[in-house]
Amino acid sequence: MKIENRTFIVSGGSSGLGLATVHDLLTHKAYIAILDRSAPPTDVISSRVKYFKTDITDVAQINGAVEGTVAWTKDTGAVLGGVINCAGVGTAAKIIDAHGEPHSLDLWNFAIDVNLTGSFNLSRLALKHLVKVAPEEGSDGERGVVIFVASAAAFEGQPGQTAYSATKGALRSMTLPMARDLARHAVRVVTIAPGVFDSSMTANFPAKTRRSLENEGIVYPRRFGQPVEFARTVRWILDCPYVNGETIRLSGGGRLPGKL
Numbered sequence: 001m002k003i004e005n006r007t008f009i010v011s012g013g014s015s016g017l018g019l020a021t022v023h024d025l026l027t028h029k030a031y032i033a034i035l036d037r038s039a040p041p042t043d044v045i046s047s048r049v050k051y052f053k054t055d056i057t058d059v060a061q062i063n064g065a066v067e068g069t070v071a072w073t074k075d076t077g078a079v080l081g082g083v084i085n086c087a088g089v090g091t092a093a094k095i096i097d098a099h100g101e102p103h104s105l106d107l108w109n110f111a112i113d114v115n116l117t118g119s120f121n122l123s124r125l126a127l128k129h130l131v132k133v134a135p136e137e138g139s140d141g142e143r144g145v146v147i148f149v150a151s152a153a154a155f156e157g158q159p160g161q162t163a164y165s166a167t168k169g170a171l172r173s174m175t176l177p178m179a180r181d182l183a184r185h186a187v188r189v190v191t192i193a194p195g196v197f198d199s200s201m202t203a204n205f206p207a208k209t210r211r212s213l214e215n216e217g218i219v220y221p222r223r224f225g226q227p228v229e230f231a232r233t234v235r236w237i238l239d240c241p242y243v244n245g246e247t248i249r250l251s252g253g254g255r256l257p258g259k260l
Contacts, residue, residue: 001081001082001136001142001144001145001238001239001241002081002136003025003028003029003030003081003235003238003239004028004029004030005029005030005031005077005078006030006031006078006079006080006081006082007030007031007032007033007069007072007073007076007078007079007080007081008025008030008031008032008033008081008082008083008084009032009033009035009065009066009069009080009082009083009084009122009126010022010025010032010033010034010035010084010086011035011036011054011056011083011084011085011086011087011118011119011122012035012036012056012085012086012087012088013032013034013035013036013040013084013086014034014036014038014039014040014041014051015036015038015200016086016199016200016227017086017149017194017197017199017227017230017231018034018036018084018086018087019040019041019044019227020227020228020230020231021084021086021230021231021234022034022040022044022049023044023231024228024231024232024234024235025231025234025235026044026046026048026049028235029048030048030078030081031048031049031050031072031073031076031078032044032048032049032050033049033050033051033052033065033068033069033072034049034050034051034052035052035054035056035062035065035087035122036051036053036054036087037053037054037055037056039051039053050068050069050072052064052065052068052069056087056114056118056119056121056122057113057114057117057118059121062118062121062122062125063125066122066125066126066129069126070129079133079134080126080129080130080133080144081133081144081145081238082130082144082145082146082147082238083122083123083126083127083130083144083145083146083147084147084149084234085118085119085122085123085146085147085148085149086149087114087118087119087122088114088115088119088149088167089110089111089114089115090164091107091110091111091161091163091164092160092161092164093107093160093162093163094159094160094162095162103162103163107163108163111163111164111166111167112163112166112167114167115164115167115168115171116166116167116170116171119148119149119171120174123146123148123178126146127146127182127187130143130144130146130185130187131143131182131185131187135186140186140241141186142186142187142188142241143185143186143187144187144188145187145188145189145190145237145238146178146182146187146188146189146190147189147190147191147192147234147237148171148172148174148175148189148190148191148192149171149191149192149193149194150168150169150171150172150191150192150193150194150247151164151165151168151193151194152193152194152195152196152249152251152254152256153165153168153169154168154169154171154172154193154247155193155249155255156255156256157169158256168193171191172191172193172247174189174191175189175190175191175245175246175247176189176245179244179245180245188237188241188243188244188245189244189245190237190243190244190245190246190247190248191246191247191248192230192233192234192237192247192248192250193247193248193249193250193251194225194230194250194251195217195218195225195249195250195251195252195254195256196213196217196218196224196225196251196254197224197225197226197227197230198224198225198226198227199227202224210224213256216256217254217255217256218251218252218253218254219252219253219254220252220253221252222252223252225250225251225252229250230250233248233250
């Protein structure tokens with residue numbers, strides 16, 4: 001799909017993998033609507049970026065941001081091209097903790113609300129408009145792309161990741177049926193499942209933990225993924241119309257063994 005002069009909604013676009021995606025798409029002349037609770041850094045603010053302060057668990061705020069984005073596309077002439085669901089949270093709790101107490105239901109609901117329901121709501125509300133944009137010229141007549149962000153935990157969840165893995169596994173499972181739903185509208189659906197990436201969270205890992213992850217869980221290259229590599233994967237998905245209904249593992253071949 002053509003990226004230049006198309007508008008992409010990026011949730012969680014103010015930091016981390018979402019911000020890297022915003023930077024990359026801007027270099028290819030896209031327009032970006034950032035949905036995030038925090039404002040993006042000043043270096044991405046331009047006439048091609050519009051920020052909507054959004055709590056991804058609040059349907060009214062999501063809908064307002066989507067409608068605001070669609071109105072903005074009419075001003076810029078850069079039609080809607082897709083949704084990139086980068087907003088998410090990491091949670092950790094064992095199903096029975098060290099004190100014999102069960103997993104917090106509030107924590108479970110929080111993980112589901114942000115990672116799963118938030119992505120679902122943003123996608124469904126944006127799709128109402130995406131399926132109506134004029135198809136691109138050419139035999140495929142593509143209208144747009146929805147990208148979800150799962151995790152290696154969708155495949156090999158670790159102790160304490162029951163809730164987190166449930167949310168990421170659900171995104172993985174949604175991908176193919178949603179792609180089938182949207183085939184008649186010429187909209188693709190693809191999920192990326194990153195392994196361990198450099199981020200504000202992993203920056204605080206102890207050196208021993210980092211070495212263990214690099215040496216035991218990753219095949220090659222033995223390092224954490226870089227946000228720019230995630231962003232390039234997003235761009236490849238947008239560029240390649242034959243990628244559809246798939247979950248792409250982005251992990252350096254990493255297959256983390258369970259640590260009890």
